[in-house]
Amino acid sequence: MEKPKIAIASVLKPLQDARAFYRLGLSLRETNKYHLNIIGFSLKNPRLEEDISYFKLFDQERSTWKRFFVNIKFLGILKFIEPKVLIVTTYELLPAAVLMKFFYKYKLIYDLQENYILNVKQNKTLPKWKQILAVLWIGLIEKSSKPFVDHYIFAEACYKEEFPSITDFTVLENKFFDEIKSVSPVKFEPNQKIIFLISGTLTEVYGVVEAIKWFVEILKVYSNFQLKIVGHYPIPSYGKELKELASTVPQICLEVSENPMDYQQILEAYKTCDIVLLPYYQLSSISPKIPSKMYECLALGKPYIYTPNKNWKRMADRYQSGLGFEFRDVENAVLNLDDFLKQTFYSERPGDEVKFDRKSFIRLIEDQF
Structure with a gap:
């Protein structure tokens, strides 16, 4: 019997990212119930593993131009996988995720890892005019996608206060993924x-x-x-x-x-x-x-x-x-x-x-x- 497919997708994170792979992915793998599909960035081909497939959105320079069209490639990957559950870890992939939900009827989970609008305003990485456009663009994507998101995951407890309009959420902080070392003084x-x-x-x-x-x-x-x-x-x-x-x-x-x-x-x-x-x-x-x-x-x-x-x-x-x-x-x-x-x-x-x-x-x- 074929195991249900779950996809975990990011843009800027490596395929074996601390959260998407080690926290979320390995948690699901230990159940032996699902086939995992990890989507992200990689310069090399990841090793083959049982019940885990990897898909590269980028395998070289992640330019702004390429990132703008990333949803097109993401559409093709989703069409190939046909997941039952899709976990999206960045706002950039929400447009394609929402569109394909109409065709494949999967459950869409948004793993909210950052307050992206607040980051753009404070992290001093963009000129003022680009900052304004980015804030408007992120706000448009996140607000228009909200009715189609089945559940949110908050990576930080403080997001309960920062996103008061979101009520259907689970807080899963970025704690350590593995066993705790026997710590001595x-x-x-x-x-x-x-x-x-x-x-x-x-x-x-x-x-x-x-x-x-x-x-x-x-x-x-x-x-x-x-x-x-x-x-x-x-x-x-x-x-x-x-x-x-x-x-x-x-x-x-x-x-x-x-x-x-x-x-x-x-x-x-x-x-x-x-x-x-x-x-x-x-x-x-x-x-x-x-x-x-x-x-x-x-x-x-x-x-x-x-x-x-x-x-x-x-x-x-x-x-x-x-x-x-x-x-x-x-x-x-x-x-x-x-x-x-x-x-x-x-x-x-x-x-x-x-x-x-x-x-x-x-x-x-x-x-x-």
Whole structure:
């Protein structure tokens, strides 16, 4: 008997993305009830797996022009798959998803991972006129698609307040997808060589440049410390700036790309680091969220430094997992780090509360049949 087909589709994310594949996809695969179809970006052909098929929307440069016509290719993929349930993870794919729903009668779920309009307004990546057009375009797509969406998934709890008109939703935060590591208390030794890590999507509002300048100040006292930066930069000019800054500091190791990276590469970077840096700007598009990196740190037992945020502090204090201070305060960089290094971290072991809620997601999908 053929298993029901479920498709999970994104535009900017790699095929084996942290959320679409590792959280949503692997949760469904463990049920052995469905055939999964993962749609996204890839530069290479993914390995063959039982009950999982991969479809590439992009396999090279993701230009604005190509992204504009992405729905045409998406239509063809949906026609080939004929899914029973379609999970769309970005507004860009909603037009094709809604259109094909009339033909194939599938259930449409919108996994709302970002407040895209708020991001466009605050993330400083577009000229003002393009920003206005983008806000209007996103608003038009999301509002006109709303009557055809059977259910929403909120990737952040704060979306309950940010999207008050949406009532049919399930909150599934970006918690860790796998088993929680057996975490022991962490205490840094005097004269220990420290490796810092910044990973993920590298943009201006992530605060990577500020973290590099902070690290350069640290090197004046701790010249043997290292900073590893692993991730992809969606804006080429920003990637160029990072490379120019890092090129003058031999203690900085860059593993960056203009294309999205498979999540496994990010996880590998955690294995060799001692402290994770979370230098995010405190904008209203960022500060109410709990970064997925924080859940990764908790699950893997990695201490972290974050920009001051009351919600993040509450979580860090619960597990004694990290401290917050301002990365722009380079005058006190060494003093702040010295205070950090004197602490004992993870005296309280994280439990299943930091794991992705697979049961709720599986129940949601079962309710669609």
